[in-house]
Amino acid sequence: MRALTLEAVRKVYGKGDGAVTALDGVSVGVRKGSFTAVMGPSGSGKSTFLHCAAGLDKPTSGRVLLGDTDLAAMNENALTRLRRERVGFIFQAYNLLPSLTVAQNIGLPLRLAGKRADQGWLRDVVNRVGIAGRMGHRPAELSGGQQQRVAIARALAARPEVVLADEPTGALDSRTGAQVLELLRTLVDALGQTVLMVTHDPVAASYAHSVLFLADGRLAGSLDRPDPAAVAERMTHLGEW
Numbered sequence: 001m002r003a004l005t006l007e008a009v010r011k012v013y014g015k016g017d018g019a020v021t022a023l024d025g026v027s028v029g030v031r032k033g034s035f036t037a038v039m040g041p042s043g044s045g046k047s048t049f050l051h052c053a054a055g056l057d058k059p060t061s062g063r064v065l066l067g068d069t070d071l072a073a074m075n076e077n078a079l080t081r082l083r084r085e086r087v088g089f090i091f092q093a094y095n096l097l098p099s100l101t102v103a104q105n106i107g108l109p110l111r112l113a114g115k116r117a118d119q120g121w122l123r124d125v126v127n128r129v130g131i132a133g134r135m136g137h138r139p140a141e142l143s144g145g146q147q148q149r150v151a152i153a154r155a156l157a158a159r160p161e162v163v164l165a166d167e168p169t170g171a172l173d174s175r176t177g178a179q180v181l182e183l184l185r186t187l188v189d190a191l192g193q194t195v196l197m198v199t200h201d202p203v204a205a206s207y208a209h210s211v212l213f214l215a216d217g218r219l220a221g222s223l224d225r226p227d228p229a230a231v232a233e234r235m236t237h238l239g240e241w
């Protein structure tokens with residue numbers, strides 16, 4: 001059962017002499033209920049990979065499928081709806097709205113989608129991320145780790161088919177980061193969520209079930225049940241990072 005499939009995805013930015021091939025024929029299947037880290041040197045195509053997976057960027061060639069849905073067949077409106085209802089996003093910088101309460105932030109994607117929250121699911125998510133007592137607070141009243149927990153609850157509110165995270169612990173100290181990674185792993189193992197996470201950090205990657213390595217826009221191997229030392233060793237062979 002696949003949550004996400006990339007088939008021979010190529011992404012070329014620009015034209016002629018200035019053209020940059022950011023992804024060069026990447027084929028990946030992401031299993032439902034898996035936690036996958038994506039690593040690679042700077043410029044290897046990680047963000048482009050995530051953007052193509054989210055329908056934020058269109059591949060030059062190849063296909064991206066969310067479940068059975070081919071993103072190439074969708075127009076901008078349909079893609080926007082798909083991102084609100086079927087994909088969750090977690091960013092390095094949390095991206096919470098400062099004027100809204102925690103509860104309002106969490107509910108925002110659903111409101112924008114004009115959808116009712118599944119209250120039972122929402123309660124479960126809020127309890128698991130550990131912010132049940134903070135629902136009436138504003139983001140500025142929370143620590144960085146708590147803000148990222150709110151962002152995680154927001155990403156999960158619509159019960160998405162895949163959660164995409166770009167350096168979700170990049171702004172956190174290592175202890176708080178570890179708690180957030182532990183939480184992501186729990187959401188995968190206990191709630192059956194599917195998480196794809198870009199990271200530079202071998203320790204962060206070790207929380208995932210497997211790691212995909214990118215180099216020069218191509219898949220350069222993978223590692224199951226990664227430990228930090230093995231991940232760091234692979235990265236060293238892929239170049240600067």
Ligand SMILES: Nc1ncnc2c1ncn2[C@@H]1O[C@H](COP(=O)(O)OP(=O)(O)OP(=O)(O)O)[C@@H](O)[C@H]1O
Binds near residue numbers: 014021041042047048
């Ligand atoms: N909008 C764009 N226009 C032109 N080139 C781009 C664009 N976006 C990315 N690129 C190029 O595509 C390549 C891959 O970029 P990408 O941002 O995916 O790398 P990355 O692995 O996320 O790097 P980092 O670790 O530094 O975030 C790079 O050479 C980059 O310069």
Ligand SMILES: [Mg+2]
Binds near residue numbers: 046047048
């Ligand atoms: Mg990037």
